[in-house]
Amino acid sequence: MASGIRDKVAILGMGCTKFGERWNESPEDLLLEAFQECIADAGIEKNQIQAAWIGVCFDEINIGKSALAASLALRLPNIAVTRVENFCASGTESFRGAVYAVASGACDFALALGVEKLKDIGYGGLPEFSSALGVTNSQWFPNMTAPGGFAMLATGYAAKYGLDIQEVKKAMAHVSVKSHANGALNPKAHLRRAVTEEQVLMSPMIAFPLGLFDCCGVSDGAACAIVTTPEIAKSLGKKDFITVKALQLALSNGTEMVYEWDGAHFVTTTKASTAAYAEAGIKNPREEISMMEVHDCFSITELVTMEDLHISERGKAPKDIMDGFYDRSGKVPCQVDGGLKCFGHPIGASGLRMLYEMYLQLLGRAGDRQLKNPRFGLTHNLGGFPMLNVCSIAIVGRYGD
Amino acid sequence: MxxxxxxxxxxxxxxxxxxxxxxxxxxxxxxxxxxxxxxxxxxxxxxxxxxxxxxxxxxxxxxxxxxxxxxxxxxxxxxxxxxxxxxxxxxxxxxxxxxxxxxxxxxxxxxxxxxxxxxxxxxxxxxxxxxxxxxxxxxxxxxxxxxxxxxxxxxxxxxxxxxxxxxxxxxxxxxxxxxxxxxxxxxxxxxxxxxxxxxxxxxxxxxxxxxxxxxxxxxxxxxxxxxxxxxxxxxxxxxxxxxxxxxxxxxxxxxxxxxxxxxxxxxxxxxxxxxxxxxxxxxxxxxxxxxxxxxxxxxxxxxxxxxxxxxxxxxxxxxxxxxxxxxxxxxxxxxRDLITADLGIRGEANPNTSLTALWRKRKMIMGFVGYRCTKCGTPQYPPMPMCVNPQCQEAGHFEDYEFAVKPGKVEMFTGDLLSPSVDPPAVYGVVSFEGGGRALVDFTDCDMNQVKVGIPIRMTFRRRSRDQMRGFTGYFWKAVPQVAG
Structure with missing residues (x-):
């Protein structure tokens, strides 16, 4: 009987670059910047690392195929390095590779890297992905972009709960306002200006009903983690170290798009979060989760995700949001670091960047953003589209807690 | 006679x-x-x-x-x-x-x-x-x-x-x-x-x-x-x-x-x-x-x-x-392509059409033909090797099912201004069909302001892509919201 990942793997060190328009740095430069912080934090030597994973999504514009670029950039000691890609879950997938390698006993030290260089394409937004759909889908899929894909969810949500779209837009606006307030406090965030609800509501339309300020930033960045066993962490003199409590992935199998779906929730997130809470031993997430970094690629994604994480009741996320439940001063602060909203979404790096904030908060290193006594931190990625996606969830906390 | x-x-x-x-x-x-x-x-x-x-x-x-x-x-x-x-x-x-x-x-x-x-x-x-x-x-x-x-x-x-x-x-x-x-x-x-x-x-x-x-x-x-x-x-x-x-x-x-x-x-x-x-x-x-x-x-x-x-x-x-x-x-x-207007770099994408894939999937793409599972009766699009109904999931028990003539309704939609289109916003969404089945499709012949969740649609065969470099025209089916006027 599988016992899950809880407390089997410790995070020994983490690193994260400043996210932003890093016009003059290559993906390799960004990887090194994150890695140097991470390995100094971990307090081990590079040649102790036995295996590495790198998450990167748009390989065509980044480092190309294979993990060779990561091995070259960090001059890794001819070890196993594997490139993983699973849409927006790519960073968390990289982490999962490293965590499972340690949990299996195959490695003492494993490295998870994530990087994405989005600003090398010459236009705003995510890179166009028609050629990445595959030879069949590229002949019938709609003329769709990321904001358009998620915008549909807002119309589905409004219809399901009989809301006027403007009511949903107001709650969505608060989602962005809250994240910007947090991002303003974070020196590593790309967008560091607070915004008002009025500014969000008045921002130019991108894909109905999403305005520009309902969309996350677009940035370059890298993040990484070194993981080991709790026993080794202890032997290295680490106290109150952070361990992985849960690590779950769920992928659509076609039911939402093809069979049956209310168009107002993420089937995958609902399932992955349930599995993650069971793995972490969490009974009541609304009470027990202290903080979250969720996939706020668009404000509506975060709004709906609050329900799929079983923290807001179905149909009640707008009220919780407007009540400030997810603000930094609220019961379950969400996007404490500013979220994708302020960091942007260098896809391969995002999952690890989220873990980095949870790690800092749990270790009391979050500076102006520091929360009081956080216990469990949850990270969440959602890649693809509402009706066809990859969801990853990680929960971290202190060892033995 | x-x-x-x-x-x-x-x-x-x-x-x-x-x-x-x-x-x-x-x-x-x-x-x-x-x-x-x-x-x-x-x-x-x-x-x-x-x-x-x-x-x-x-x-x-x-x-x-x-x-x-x-x-x-x-x-x-x-x-x-x-x-x-x-x-x-x-x-x-x-x-x-x-x-x-x-x-x-x-x-x-x-x-x-x-x-x-x-x-x-x-x-x-x-x-x-x-x-x-x-x-x-x-x-x-x-x-x-x-x-x-x-x-x-x-x-x-x-x-x-x-x-x-x-x-x-x-x-x-x-x-x-x-x-x-x-x-x-x-x-x-x-x-x-x-x-x-x-x-x-x-x-x-x-x-x-x-x-x-x-x-x-x-x-x-x-x-x-x-x-x-x-x-x-x-x-x-x-x-x-x-x-x-x-x-x-x-x-x-x-x-x-x-x-x-x-x-x-x-x-x-x-x-x-x-x-x-x-x-x-x-x-x-x-x-x-x-x-x-x-x-x-x-x-x-x-x-x-x-x-x-x-x-x-x-x-x-x-x-x-x-x-x-x-x-x-x-x-x-x-x-009519009589004047030149910029579509931006995003609009330059021009993936080649795989003729082998088109031949394999001609019924699906050109005819908008999906499957109906002969075990559980579920109509489904696109046709895949295994039934989508979670209670069935039988493999290989299918008959062709024409969605082209089925009326449907809008489940969710957007009007996308980021997507390159000569008629922005690009309107698309999820539609469900009478008798079962749903699909994510482009909408056409519609005024964005008239599209609402729940309104009826009919499917229509339209040009989907025009590959200027190679001269290929691709077609697929789009939803036409049925609104007066």
């Missing part, structure tokens, strides 16, 4: 008032003011001769068994492929049988539609074919500020020929073939090149059509007294009437040339006018159908008692009645 067993048509939803063209372009070529009356039908940016042909064919085939069609003739001078059977695309979109079916393109002349009809009726008469579908369609691009721009409209019509349940019996035909070049379009050229109007009118339409009709009477022994309706194209309305006068056709017998509310639809036009005439035909009515271009074809049909039992899904009149005024001339010229 051999003749017509079904008919239908398609006129695109948008209409351009000729006055709009005058207002924008008369400064450049004031002569167009002389024909400023009325309006013309305008294909949407994602329509072409093939997609309109498919729409007309579905209009005609509503309630008919498409599996029984053993011939498919497409007539047009604006076909997207010079070498790839365009009729084959229409046949795939109609999900016709492949075995035992002949498909052919009739092209290079505006009377190709009537010539295809003759070939069809002759094949059925000879006993070689049982059910031949003829579709004529044209979407002619014109230079700005030309008489062609004023006269030409877009549209399509379809006639099904057979030997059972005939609604209009074939009564004979006559043709003139001569190299009278009133206009031409040379190989590789974008636009028609025309000769002086006075000559085209007087020596072309005005002489050749009467000669052919007289020739038909001489051949068959009929006379104008035997005829209830005469259909021939001629976008010079004065000439259209003077031909009637010369032939002794009184006003009520002359079928409207649709100049006022549609414009001349080229190869399709004789069939478009004829389909409109059939909508009004009474049992016993004899109708003459003539097509003009490098000569003239004349065909004669007599409506049977069954004429009243058939109705196309919407018909020419239905299509003409449901229209939306297109009031932006610049947008019209952009839709």
């Amino acid at each position: 051999v003749g017509i067993t079904a008919y239908g048509g398609y006129i695109p939803r948008y209409r351009v008032s000729r006055m709009l063209i005058v207002q924008n372009m008369a400064w450049y070529f004031p002569v167009i003011m002389a024909v400023a009356g009325g309006e013309k039908a305008m294909a949407n940016w994602d329509e072409d001769a093939v997609s309109m042909a498919v729409a007309a064919a579905y209009d005609c085939m509503a309630g008919k068994d498409r599996k029984k069609v053993d011939g498919m003739y497409l007539a047009s001078t604006t076909l997207p492929f010079a070498d790839r059977l365009n009729a084959g695309i229409v046949a795939s979109a109609l999900n016709l049988q492949e075995q035992g079916v002949v498909a052919a393109d009739f092209s290079a002349c505006l009377k190709a539609g009537t010539t295809a009809a003759m070939a069809a009726v002759e094949a059925v008469k000879a006993g070689e074919k049982e059910s031949v579908l003829v579709v004529a369609s044209d979407q002619r691009r014109t230079k700005m500020a030309t008489m062609f721009e004023m006269f030409y409209g877009d549209g399509a019509a379809a006639l099904l020929f057979g030997n059972k349940d005939v609604i209009a019996e074939f009564k004979g035909s006559y043709s003139i073939s001569c190299d009278f070049v009133d206009h031409y379009k040379g190989f590789g050229k974008e636009f028609d090149y025309g000769w002086e109007e006075r000559w085209v009118r007087d020596e072309g339409y005005g002489k050749i059509i009467p000669e052919a009709i007289k020739g038909f009477f001489k051949k068959t022994g009929m006379s104008m007294g035997d005829i209830a309706k005469v259909v021939y194209p001629c976008y010079f309305t004065g000439t259209h009437k003077s031909i009637a006068k010369e032939l002794g056709i009184d006003g009520a017998k002359l079928q409207d040339n649709l100049h006022g509310n549609c414009g001349d639809t080229g190869t399709a036009h004789p069939l478009v006018m004829f389909a409109a005439a059939l909508e009004d035909a009474q049992p016993g009515d004899r109708i003459l159908l003539a097509g003009f271009g490098q000569g003239c074809d004349v065909l004669c049909f007599e409506a049977t008692d069954r004429i009243k039992k058939f109705k196309p899904a919407k018909g020419i009149k239905g299509h003409l009645a449901s229209k939306v005024d297109f009031t932006n001339y610049l947008k019209f010229t952009k839709f």
